[in-house]
Amino acid sequence: MHFTGANILSVKQFDAEAIQQVFSIADQMQPYAHRKKRTKVLDGAILGNLFFEPSTRTRVSFGTAFNLLGGEVRETTGMESSAIAKGESLYDTARVLSSYSDIIAMRHPKAGSVAEFADGSRVPVINGGDGANEHPTQALLDLYTIQKELLHNQLTVDGMHICMVGDLKYGRTVHSLSKLLSMYKNVRFTLISPRELSMPDDILSILDSAGHRVTVTEKIEGSLDADIVYQTRIQQERFANLQDADQYRGKFRLNHEIYTRHYKPNTVIMHPLPRDSRAEANELDNDLNQNPNLAIFRQADNGVLIRMALFALTLGVENLLQKYETDVVWHSAKANL
Amino acid sequence: MHFTGANILSVKQFDAEAIQQVFSIADQMQPYAHRKKRTKVLDGAILGNLFFEPSTRTRVSFGTAFNLLGGEVRETTGMESSAIAKGESLYDTARVLSSYSDIIAMRHPKAGSVAEFADGSRVPVINGGDGANEHPTQALLDLYTIQKELLHNQLTVDGMHICMVGDLKYGRTVHSLSKLLSMYKNVRFTLISPRELSMPDDILSILDSAGHRVTVTEKIEGSLDADIVYQTRIQQERFANLQDADQYRGKFRLNHEIYTRHYKPNTVIMHPLPRDSRAEANELDNDLNQNPNLAIFRQADNGVLIRMALFALTLGVENLLQKYETDVVWHSAKANL
Amino acid sequence: MHFTGANILSVKQFDAEAIQQVFSIADQMQPYAHRKKRTKVLDGAILGNLFFEPSTRTRVSFGTAFNLLGGEVRETTGMESSAIAKGESLYDTARVLSSYSDIIAMRHPKAGSVAEFADGSRVPVINGGDGANEHPTQALLDLYTIQKELLHNQLTVDGMHICMVGDLKYGRTVHSLSKLLSMYKNVRFTLISPRELSMPDDILSILDSAGHRVTVTEKIEGSLDADIVYQTRIQQERFANLQDADQYRGKFRLNHEIYTRHYKPNTVIMHPLPRDSRAEANELDNDLNQNPNLAIFRQADNGVLIRMALFALTLGVENLLQKYETDVVWHSAKANL
Incomplete structure (x- = not known):
């Protein structure tokens, strides 16, 4: 599986090799997640964290994972009621909101909506849960x-x-x-x-x-x-x-x-x-x-590692993590993990 | 028009020269918006992105524009119900919330409210739409x-x-x-x-x-x-x-x-x-x-450029963009724009 | 009082010496709050700004204070309705949400809830108001x-x-x-x-x-x-x-x-x-x-200084502020304070 620039919409996309690739990168994320080192490999990149259905923990987990790679997060919680009430298509919403970020994590209550959104998006989309359908x-x-x-x-x-x-x-x-x-x-x-x-x-x-x-x-x-x-x-x-x-x-x-x-x-x-x-x-x-x-x-902790790995792979920086490393100077309880 | 420290409240403030100044700076924002380069000229600056009326796309566009210049975003969506219910004046709200940022982008459903807020604010205010009045x-x-x-x-x-x-x-x-x-x-x-x-x-x-x-x-x-x-x-x-x-x-x-x-x-x-x-x-x-x-x-894309230009002009850094440039090392679909 | 790694839950924790320690660090925060200098001492640290009860000004004040030290902010506003409706304990919520940050600022309508949350949290918790109880x-x-x-x-x-x-x-x-x-x-x-x-x-x-x-x-x-x-x-x-x-x-x-x-x-x-x-x-x-x-x-301004001081002390960087100083190149009305 070629990750750079790809959407992550379904577990069906993953074969055994792709899974091991993700897990191998997730392992490499541990020093950053444990605040032993910091990496700024995504400095300047923006995550559009679009939660059209509220889910605090999944939303924050995606946002934290992006921050830990040095990127910024712009986000929305709940339905974009006005635009939808005015009859805007998911295609238009995707075209416009994808103007503002480099990658999108999206949750939506309707099955299939994330894939439909991805069709209009001009940046990669990671499915954060689309109703009864998928939560890869x-x-x-x-x-x-x-x-x-x-x-x-x-x-x-x-x-x-x-x-x-x-x-x-x-x-x-x-x-x-x-x-x-x-x-x-x-x-x-x-x-x-x-x-x-x-x-x-x-x-x-x-x-x-x-x-x-x-x-x-x-x-x-x-x-x-x-x-x-x-x-x-x-x-x-x-x-x-x-x-x-x-x-x-x-x-x-x-x-x-x-x-x-x-x-x-x-x-x-x-x-x-x-x-x-x-x-x-x-x-x-x-x-x-x-x-x-x-x-x-530990599942919750691992969720951050997996999301970091998917961001790094999708934005093509999985081999640059160490190159943009800096030291962590503050005290973190995470360092004891 | 002198931009540094100014409020941007109405199109009436702009003469032909000021417009061309904004557009010229917007043109210079393209390499950053297209992620060909990164600038950190607003490193450490904080945008107060105060949307007392929800508007996902305008809010995110302002936030993205600020991030692309290296700044941070603190924001609020919807009415600050408790304070208003307790009878707080817009002047007090402005005095307090302007303590927390270097510049404010504000939307409010009431015509004239952004200008009223700007009177109490201790930092420049950009009108992000005040009811039927203006959306410069x-x-x-x-x-x-x-x-x-x-x-x-x-x-x-x-x-x-x-x-x-x-x-x-x-x-x-x-x-x-x-x-x-x-x-x-x-x-x-x-x-x-x-x-x-x-x-x-x-x-x-x-x-x-x-x-x-x-x-x-x-x-x-x-x-x-x-x-x-x-x-x-x-x-x-x-x-x-x-x-x-x-x-x-x-x-x-x-x-x-x-x-x-x-x-x-x-x-x-x-x-x-x-x-x-x-x-x-x-x-x-x-x-x-x-x-x-x-x-x-393309209008949506241009909105980011215009907002970047207004931030740079208002915070007086329009000539420092290149000085604080760094490289972008991650893959971005934006680079194809 | 030993601040590094401690929760800040009540004024009862503070003796005269601890108060003067906080105030002394707050004084040292002035050049950063006034944007005369920038410090990045918390670069890479993440604040979980968890406002289970809305309070725009307190929430934004905490977030701004963390940004001014170079850290990132992930936040939530309002009740995490779905998890609570599904019967999740405050202990579980704390265990999970503390996976995502290095320190937490929390407001909750129920007296005692912040201390209960802190028991489950794996990172320090600062009480941002728990009902009629405390707002230290x-x-x-x-x-x-x-x-x-x-x-x-x-x-x-x-x-x-x-x-x-x-x-x-x-x-x-x-x-x-x-x-x-x-x-x-x-x-x-x-x-x-x-x-x-x-x-x-x-x-x-x-x-x-x-x-x-x-x-x-x-x-x-x-x-x-x-x-x-x-x-x-x-x-x-x-x-x-x-x-x-x-x-x-x-x-x-x-x-x-x-x-x-x-x-x-x-x-x-x-x-x-x-x-x-x-x-x-x-x-x-x-x-x-x-x-x-x-x-x-001025109380609102001082709130930022106090919160900066508490973050610096809790994360053990109160003596490193100057070491990670950089210049501020943009114009800020805050510099006139």
Whole structure:
């Protein structure tokens, strides 16, 4: 995959080589993300951080990643109501707003809108989430986290066992991650969900035809040798009534007691966040907060690295990072990471 | 006109010499806007980008222009509701907010509010639109676009023929542009609008007394030798009923067929944007999107140049741009402009 | 007090030595705030400016202070509605959002929330106001202003006479300021308010036990030798009816005539802002705008200095400011301050 000048719209664009290229650059971003060094390789470049749907953490993560490479950020939050009310096309919006920046990160509630915007844009566009469709940087940061966490446990993605738990039908995150994982070898998937919320057939087909071992189940049994457990939220609004939802949640929650009983001592715990910390939902209990295998906040850290890597690749500076390095003279808690 | 430290509140401040000064500096901004070079002449300066009325594109255009000169941007979108609800005067708001920046770009829904704010401000204020009153940077970028497009066709503003089409009564844009054009020589104006939406008398007087040739008409005939056609929106809410509005729109729209029949092959097409791309409105059809004379997106590009020029002049650095130049090392699609 | 890496959550953290340390660094910030010099000591550092409750001036003041030290600002305004609606804990929000910055300035409507956030944060947090609880940077800038204004009049905080006027019951500002002033010697407090809005007993106890001379009164008499008059707003919504409120306002307003009659020619006039400039409220009349003792806008200027000092101390660069100095080449009205 040729990154310079490219749009990043879908996980489908990435083959195994492209993924490893992104991850290799993400690794090189660590000294900058940890504030051990500073790089100004994007000095003078402007990110258009266009969040037509609010998402504080994704928006700030993109902005921070760009700042850490030395660039500036101009941004917008929420619908550009006046222009849309006046009937402006997404093409026009894209033509105009792309006048103001060198690269665009964009979120929009409508599936397909980011690709449509990219058609009108005169600069590369990175999809920050377009409705139920795609959120490729989330999928990449999930995979990057899995690879790093497994490496820490002296394991690899090839041959690993991942449990995905909860709402596997509507969760954009697990769909995209599954597509990426299908490119690896001999992955064992245990897909634990109520039947009504099971993984869609098209994803199952992709996994099957790639030769992976897939178990679809409604019960948590069989997870004892999982290397990764990826929890998702049970969305009670999908159910006929609260009792049904509560019954599912009872089965699909994860807390210290369940973890100890059903998983290995080093099974890595992931979640796309935000998690519902309320007792009645509790898909991932706070009593796991001190568990060293809880990787959910490392996912957020990794998101910055992945976004830095994509910016560097798209703007063609992945080999110039060190050349524009300077020292960091202030104290940062990040240096302890 | 002495620019350093001045407020930019109205097109009335500009004489022919001042306009040419702005345009000359805008021309010098091209290498920076096209990312061929970077200048850091405003390193450490802070723009207060105060949009008390939302306007994504104007706000981002001002912010981008400031970043491209090396400055930082602090901004606000929407009404400062709490302070206003507590009865704070615009004078107090101005005194306080001007503590935080070196220059302010401000939009506000109330006519006259930007000038009132400027009275309390301790730093220069650039009007980014104050209700129905003024939007001087839009008028300047329109004129700058006209001059550049005509030059490309080996023509000048002196002696040109411009058609203004649509709602000429309420359109702030065509009023300000007409005032600026009145300073040139021997311009021919064809003002095409329904009688109810015709150009106000005070603007007509200015054009008449400056000796320009003005034709007021409800029909598109007579436009065949126009050098510029400036389309505006027909605002259906101004009409008694939809049928009336539709009838007007039928006459005042512009599409490929009408363009070919009523204009020269090189008549430049302009519009203040956003345009209404819906079929029922269609003041400027998408079937003209590939027409090389369509200048509407070049208007947006020129807006950045004009705003950069005004910032440089107001902060007194128009002769220091090159001294603080650095190289651009990242890939930018802007370099192809 | 050890500042590097510390949270700034409450005025209670500050002893006399810590206060003088902050003020000494604030003094050193003047050439940068006045744009006589530029420092880039925080080059590459990122402020997370998280305003979960809107407050334009405090938000922009923090952002400007960080920019003036060379840092970048990522920010959010308003509630992160989606995450909270999905039941995310403040701990999770803090863990994630602190991934993106080196220091956080945070405002939140709920008392105690900033401290709770700080528990989850991996970087230092500065309280920008948490409901009725604390707003320590406001208290510090008020005290800094008092000290500077008194110095100009050849007076000191020790031994001064301050009148606090208006709503002393609900005003967070006067409570925090009183706590800070209690650390000085022999201050005379005249606390002028309607009985229903008098200073709470716990604050009076602090002042009493520190040996200060406190007069609680409903009448403005006895203010003739005050060195400072600190006006606050009378909030009519606290009263049974408008007439009662008006009666109080009649007594507790300040204008040129009252000032001349009840205060010394050099009594310094302060107010936390915004002030209600409407005639029916008028706690501080516009006819005092040209009075050289009116310090309310100098308070805003000082707020930038105090916030710069806190950032420098917290990030451990207070001794490196000059080392990373550069020249300012653009024209700034700030240079005349």
